[in-house]
Amino acid sequence: MAEEFILIPGRTSKQGTTLNEGKYTDGYLEEISTLQICDQDMQRLGLSDGDQVRMWNDVGEVTVPCKTSKGDELPPGLLFISYGMWSSALMGGDTQGSGMPDSKGLDVFLEPA
Template structure:
């Protein structure tokens, strides 16, 4: 059985992803820069994952399959980063205390590796979920 790792995901910005999104939300470039999760080295080891490994990121709100990337930052096990995008927003709850802002930067989720033949969630799949 594939290992599971619990993380807190913080969404952040990236200028390259931002630029790609301005040119097209539907391009491979935007997908490749958005559908990814940046993990601490220790969490990558616990998942037995390498850069580019497809991971299922799941919580009570939703799930997406994204690519893993090893963080270049100092040690931060249990803390993961995703660039703000329709992929990260699949995991953000809209149920908040009155007047509060959604937890874009405090998303609890479970990570696990996926089968080789699973694909990174496409933008068209996200659109279909929203419009269902």
């Protein structure tokens, strides 16, 4: 059964260091394609690190592996993924005249794939 979450895409230091090696390296692609979920949500959904999850909203849909976030970095109900092609698939094109689409606080649905 799908649950509603808030997705916060962003940059990570690992993303920056692996970018120096190239956008098509295994390290960079893994960093931008792995969804981080808090421990409580992982347990409630019956997920383990590396499991595939399906995430979607009214803009798009992606299926990515997930992992438990470190410590208390994420509260329950909040998801994180590094900026990249998977996060972009869930962002709308409307920029409200700013030139940048909404990229934070995206309402998404999530379920085990």
